[in-house]
Amino acid sequence: xxxxKISETCGWQDLTEGMQIYQGGTSAQxxxxxxxxxxxxxxxxxxxxxxxxxxxxxxxAIPVKDKKRGDFDxxxxxxxxxxxxxxxAGAIKMEGVK
Amino acid sequence: MGKRDRLSGNEAVAIAMRQIxxxxxxxFPITPSTExxxxxxxxxxxxxxxxxxxxxxxxxxxMSAAIGAEAAGARTLTATSSCGMALMWEExxxxxxxxxxxxxxxxxxxxxxxxxxxxxxxxxxxxxxAGWIQIYAENNQEAYDNFIQAxxxxxNAKVRLPIMICQDGFITSHAVENIxxxxxxxxxxxxxxxxxxxxxxxxxxxxxxxxYAVSSYYMEAKKQHANAMAxxxxxxxxxxxxFAKISGREYGLFExxxxxxxxxxxxxxxxxxxxxxxxxxxxxEKGVKAGLLKIRLFRPFPAEEIAQxxxxxxxxxxxxxxxxxxxxxxxxxxxxxxxxxxxxxQALAVNYIYxxxxxxxxxxxxxxxxxxxxxxxxAGQIADAYRYLGLRx
Ligand code: SF4
Ligand code: SF4
Numbered sequence: 297x298x299x300x301k302i303s304e305t306c307g308w309q310d311l312t313e314g315m316q317i318y319q320g321g322t323s324a325q326x327x328x329x330x331x332x333x334x335x336x337x338x339x340x341x342x343x344x345x346x347x348x349x350x351x352x353x354x355x356x357a358i359p360v361k362d363k364k365r366g367d368f369d370x371x372x373x374x375x376x377x378x379x380x381x382x383x384x385a386g387a388i389k390m391e392g393v394k
Numbered sequence: 395m396g397k398r399d400r401l402s403g404n405e406a407v408a409i410a411m412r413q414i415x416x417x418x419x420x421x422f423p424i425t426p427s428t429e430x431x432x433x434x435x436x437x438x439x440x441x442x443x444x445x446x447x448x449x450x451x452x453x454x455x456x457m458s459a460a461i462g463a464e465a466a467g468a469r470t471l472t473a474t475s476s477c478g479m480a481l482m483w484e485e486x487x488x489x490x491x492x493x494x495x496x497x498x499x500x501x502x503x504x505x506x507x508x509x510x511x512x513x514x515x516x517x518x519x520x521x522x523x524a525g526w527i528q529i530y531a532e533n534n535q536e537a538y539d540n541f542i543q544a545x546x547x548x549x550n551a552k553v554r555l556p557i558m559i560c561q562d563g564f565i566t567s568h569a570v571e572n573i574x575x576x577x578x579x580x581x582x583x584x585x586x587x588x589x590x591x592x593x594x595x596x597x598x599x600x601x602x603x604x605x606y607a608v609s610s611y612y613m614e615a616k617k618q619h620a621n622a623m624a625x626x627x628x629x630x631x632x633x634x635x636x637f638a639k640i641s642g643r644e645y646g647l648f649e650x651x652x653x654x655x656x657x658x659x660x661x662x663x664x665x666x667x668x669x670x671x672x673x674x675x676x677x678x679e680k681g682v683k684a685g686l687l688k689i690r691l692f693r694p695f696p697a698e699e700i701a702q703x704x705x706x707x708x709x710x711x712x713x714x715x716x717x718x719x720x721x722x723x724x725x726x727x728x729x730x731x732x733x734x735x736x737x738x739x740q741a742l743a744v745n746y747i748y749x750x751x752x753x754x755x756x757x758x759x760x761x762x763x764x765x766x767x768x769x770x771x772x773a774g775q776i777a778d779a780y781r782y783l784g785l786r787x
Contacts, residue, residue: 304610304611308613308614308615308617308618308621309618311611311615313493313554313592313622314491314493314494314604315491315492315604315605315607315611315615316492316493316601316602317602317605318592318599318600318601319600319601319602320600320601322602
């Protein structure tokens, strides 16, 4: 399926039935991180690489490579602050979240 | 060949479900639901079907589970009634907009309040804009026959929409009638296997169901849905033709009863059509040219065909077993009158509200409606197009 055939300029006949998307991982193409005004900050020096923050993120916005987390994917982080709470090392800081 | 039996409408529909042998049935097992899930779950317990029965904690969950199962690729059905369907409301739209051909056995009963559990059409009429196909039955046989035709209509590639098979609460759900059941094998062959092109459990293709349609997509999605709905009429007729081959029973978009030469006509839905046919017969004996049009397919609404069938009548009474509280009449009245107007019909039209909350409707009352139509036609006008039948005053 060519997702680019579906756009804001295509006619109703060209939409898939029920707006279904026949492709995986397409949410990566939508920068929903734009929706938030607040963002977490990664203090790499304090991080123990325990990776406890990774699975709690509802937006998969904490990338992991070679068993190590990297900086936040701000294109998709919605600023919910859940990761701040999961971190025992104080390596994630965010305005208004303890 | 078929087998003659005596069954309640609930049993008859449950037997149709057994013969179809669906993959999944999520249903809320107690009030306000009907005996249909109860009968069906006994078939599951007895190993007569391969269905996964999910006894959910509410009707909202029943429809949610049905959506998930159908999207996964499972042929799914459910059954409910009245405020049970009202609790499904939000999910009804989701099922339809995602183009999931779920079948629902709906026993029409009043919505509270005031609190009432008896027959009228306020539940399904309220959901008429949810984007489901709606088919109504006059008696137990029709409810059974309609249910067997449900999937071939709903799953048709041009349609792919959920379908509600409606029957009248208590009157054609609990009352026992003679019925002719089809052979299990005939039903199985008629309904066939379910092979959706796209489904979530397909390992060869990843997919997402129900994405967020922002304002730049929502209208196009609705138009596409409306377009699929417009295909239903022809598909329903084609399926009915095939069904006649295995059953000998013929169905259309609606039934015309002594209508071709009628001067005065009634448009009606559901079990009261049986009562009204008796009234038509009695009046014909007296030389009154009375006729009847009984709606089978209400969604989509076969407006042109109805206007065509009523083209020659002098006056028509449209009977609503649901109030819309618009101060103008009921939903059927509004739709039939719109159909007549679009067809530039000259027929006088009046809308009656009757039978709400299980109020009985008698043959003599329907005869009175025809008598009133004769008077209206003689006067050449209808002063009050919104009336109640059988109301104490
Ligand atoms: S929970 Fe904290 S310490 Fe552990 S990986 Fe995440 S940021 Fe690093
Ligand atoms: S703030 Fe929320 S969305 Fe952003 S990375 Fe943390 S858990 Fe994920």
